[in-house]
Amino acid sequence: MYNSETFDEMFATEETPREPCRAFVERLGGVSIDELRNRQVAAELHLNNMGITFNVYGHEAGVEKVWPFDVLPRILGYDEWAEVEAGLKQRVTALNLFIDDIYNEQRVIKDGIVPEHLIQTASSYRPELRGFSPTNKAWCHISGVDLVRDRDGKFYVLEDNLRCPSGVSYVLENREIMKRTFSTIFQGMAVTPVDQYPEQLLRTLLDCAPAGVDSPLAVVLTPGVYNSAYFEHTFLAQQMGVELVQGVDLTVVDDYVYMRTTRGLQRVDVIYRRIDDDFLDPECFREDSVLGVRGLMRACRAGNVTLANAPGTGVADDKAVYAYVPDIIRYYLSEEPILANVPTFVCSDEKQREHVLANLKDLVVKPTNESGGYGIVLGPRATDQELAACADRIRANPREHIAQPMLDLSTAPTLTADGLEPRHVDLRPFVLAGKEVYVMPGGLTRVALVRGSMIVNSSQGGGSKDTWVLRDPSGTDTWKAMAPSA
Amino acid sequence: MLSRVAESVFWMSRYVERAENVARFIDVNDNLTLGEGVDLSEQWAPLVYTTGDQELFTKLYGEPQRESVLRFLAFDPRNPNSIFSCIAAARENARSVRESITVPMWEQINKYYLLVQSSLQNARFVAEPSPFCDLVKHASHTLVGTTDATMSHNEAWHFSRIGRLLERADKTSRILDVQYFHLLPNVQDVGSTLDVVRWSALLKSASALTMYRRVHGRITPDRVAEFLLLDRDFPRSMRFCVMRAQDSINEITGSRPGTFSCRSEQQAGRLRSEMDYTAVDDVVQQGMHEYIDGFQDRLNEIGAALQKDFFTLDTDAETQHQTQSQRMLR
The missing domain is CATH 3.30.1490.270 (Dna Ligase; domain 1)
Known part of the structure; x- marks a missing residue:
């Protein structure tokens, strides 16, 4: 008998599904465990054939692993998602204002909201960027906010992940696999699509190009094939139709960034960089970095290239600064936070x-x-x-x-050797902030495949699930309203 | 396109073509030794010469035997030109440019790699190499077909074609070189069964037998050499490969026909026109081995020139000029 000891994403009690999952559970009733296993095998074969992998550190270089995928989706109702979405928009908007303030006027410090020493001592704070403000004041263009659901079903923000969060490619691939291997269960279900993410990402990047550039050129900057998220870097570049570059492909001349092509140098305006601040520019940060580009920070500060995310955004990602985010939201937006923080004790106090x-x-x-x-x-x-x-x-x-x-992490039914069992899950939605803020419907659901475990990381026995956000029953879908303008 | 991407696409194709040719060599040689009734160990030695790795082979295995040659050519990771090594390298190259090739191409090359990898443990391979060789050839053809059918015939596609054709030209020349030398003592016995069988095998190793028959009918050594060297239409002939490679370089540079704008284009054009005006008698007179030796040197020069012209830019020298023109382009 299926029985979760905490909040379960699918079942309110042993017998009754949660309201948003009712239609799905009815359908699932007609599918045997053997059939589920067949689908699971088909999904794994597809992942293997497509080389959808991540690299494991600490093993021999270049060891790729297929990330386990569970065929049972995690389902969110329209209303519960609408609240999360509003909360994420609010949070990322406030964090962008906060970072811009920190590197410029520092009103938030002067007004006594965030202690100055906390900022000064944050290792992710970059004094080199004082006085800098990126296009549209967008610092964290891409965030992957980690949410968990406690015993009472309430969402909490665990981390904001403002520095190169990964996982979005798996969201898109998971949906694809789900449709491929489980089309029967998909038919007739009203699920919000996720496919518009690459378009939205490209739009966000181009919207934030340096002022005065007519048709900006964007690239994705990767540390290379041995990075754990390399698959995702190629995936995003491919989906957006932009070049995937490595540090060696770029050069800086007179504070402008160029890439080396078969026809000579070509100017680059926007870089979606998947390299940490420390390695971006050996001239500015770590001297021993071979991944970055010499002079990149000069070009960035001169406003000749946009880096997404901007360097220095990590200051808002510091876990001690995290404790102040509810106050930061109140301070900049004069609103009450929609999403709760986990109560946090800051040890420097x-x-x-x-x-x-x-x-x-x-x-x-x-x-x-x-x-x-x-x-x-x-x-x-x-x-x-x-x-x-x-x-x-x-x-x-x-x-x-x-x-x-x-905290307790909520559970979701997961296919195991012993049939369907509750396994702990979290949720990482992706938020884009350029001229406007866009939230991908749903996000990455990671699942701890080991019974009782709360560790969902792919490197430590985690897997993932497709995440369904059900469409608005009233028929006015937000995702349609978000369609890109011409 | 990015220079690094151009180089990776070039090598990806080159390695795939190399693997396919190794499979062809194995397949035909195995076929040839069947039914001979006696120990034909000495028949496996030329195979190692064909791939040009005899030094490494001797170091690792000593005298060539059927089993050791098969393992060395198909699966040995210590041999950089084994089928396994080639496909692993092709996949690594593809992986580093995964965003520039199409999804079906990547899927095919990944499946190709998984296929070869899963065959490493195949106990039947030594006894029966042919099914594996067929799979390799099919996987290569599927990849080439997928590339042609799903990728824009843009700069990257042309670099991939150049890589494939230069490799193919080199391999056809090698097999012709080795087999011609090997078969020559028998040239006087024209008409004897073994002779025709082995000349046919040479054509088969380049999948050329059917097309040869349609063009020349009966098998004679000179016509076989001519077909593999100089045929204008057969896609594995050395001349065909050089012609099409030059076409692709032309497409990339945009030079008018009969002109050149870089070293690689010049050298490819020169080699092509020489072959256009060469007859097989000239080659035989000069000596097949000498001609092929020279041909391979020329291919290497084209490869080195491509490297310099497109893959490793001398950016310091170029920077000023290029940045100026780029600003104006905007």
Whole structure:
């Protein structure tokens, strides 16, 4: 019997589906487990044939793995999604205003909303960019905000991921595979399409080209074939029809960026870069970087090339700054935040630190400048020794730690060796911000395939699911209203 | 297009063509040794010469034997020209330009790689190499067809065609060189069964037998040489390959016919016109081996010139001029 111990994305009780999933569960009733397994095998074969892979670090260079795909979709109702979408737009709008302010007037600091020392000590803060403001004041053109759903079914923002978030290619591929391998279950279901993302991304990039460029040229900059997200880089470049370049393909002359073509040098106006700040420009950041382009930052500061995301956006992605995002939203937009933050204790604050140290066993401790689940200590599951070591690290380096209560992740039915079982999932929607803000319907649902595990990362036993946002029952779809203008 | 992409597309095609030719060599040679009744180990040695890797082979295996030659040519990752190595390299090249080739092309090359990889463990290969060779040839043809049918015939497509044709010209010349030398002592016994069988095998290794028959009918050594060297219409003949490669270079540069704007274009054009006005008797008189040696050198020169003309730009020297013209283009 299917039984989740927390909020389940498909079933309200053992027997009854959640309202948005009713039609799907009815259809699923006519499909045997064996049939599901056949579809699963077909999906995996397709992934393998298409070489839809990610690279695993820490193994031999170039080891590609197919990312496990689960054939059962995660379904979101129209209304519940509408609220998430509004919340994401609000959040990204406020974060863009915040970053622009931080590198210019710093009103938010002067008005006492965010402590100055927090910004000064954020390792992702780039003082080189003081006084800089990108086209349309768009700093984070592309964000992949991580959301989780707690026991009560409420969404919380876990991380904002403003620096090269990946995963969107899997959203598009998952939908494709779903249609290919499970067309019968798709027929007649009113699911919002996701296919317009590449078009929206290209539009966002071109909208943010340097002023005065008539027909701007955009490229995707990748660290190369051994990067874990290389598949995605090629996918996005291909879908947008732009060149996928590596650092060696670019050169900077008189503060303009050019790519080396078979017909000589050609100017580049917008770079969707999938290289971290540190490696962008050996002249400005890490000198030993062979991935970047010498002089790129000069070109960027001179306003001759747009980098997406802009360098320095990571300052709003610092986990200690994260704690202030609700205040940041109130400050810039005079609105109450629509999406909740996970309550966060900032260890650089003495009072909060004492609380954290006293309650370590019940909290999750995270380093402020890491992503991808690295360096996290789960209090309730840690040994005494691990907790003691963690406490030492916090005392030695309070600025670099935050703590949060342990959340439950919602579950969704997943095909396992023992039939359908609840597995924990999260959700990473993708938000584009150029002239306007666009939210892709749904996003990437990652699933922890190991029973009870809450670790959804692909490198650590996670898989993914297609994410369905059901269409507006009243028939006025937001995605149609969002169609690109001429 | 990006220079790096042009180079990768060129090599991708080149490696695929190389793998296909190795499969052809194996297939025909195996076919030839069947039914001979005696140990024909010595028949496997020329195969290693054909691919030009005899030094490496001797180092790894010593005397050529059927099994070792088969493994070396098909699957040995230590041999950079084995079918496995070639397809792995082709796929790596394709992977680095995945955004510039079409989805069906990528799917085909990826499946091709998975096919070869899954055959590594195939115990039946040594006993029966032919089914595997067929699969390789088909996979190559499917890729070429997919490329022609799904990719715009743009600059990238032309670079891919040049890569394929230069490789094919080189391989046809090699097999002709080795087999001609090998078969020559028998030239006097025209009409004897074995002779015709082996000359036919030479044509078959280039899938040329049917087309040869239609053009020349009976098999004679000179006509076979002529067909593989100088036929104007047969897609695996050396001349055909050079002609079409030059066409593609022309398309890329946009030079008027009979003119050239870079070294590679000049050299390809020169080689082509020489072949246009060459008769097989001239070649025989000069000596087949000497002619082919010279031909291969010329191909290498074209390859090196392509590298310099398109793949590695001397940007420092060019920068000023190019940035000026680009600004004006805007």
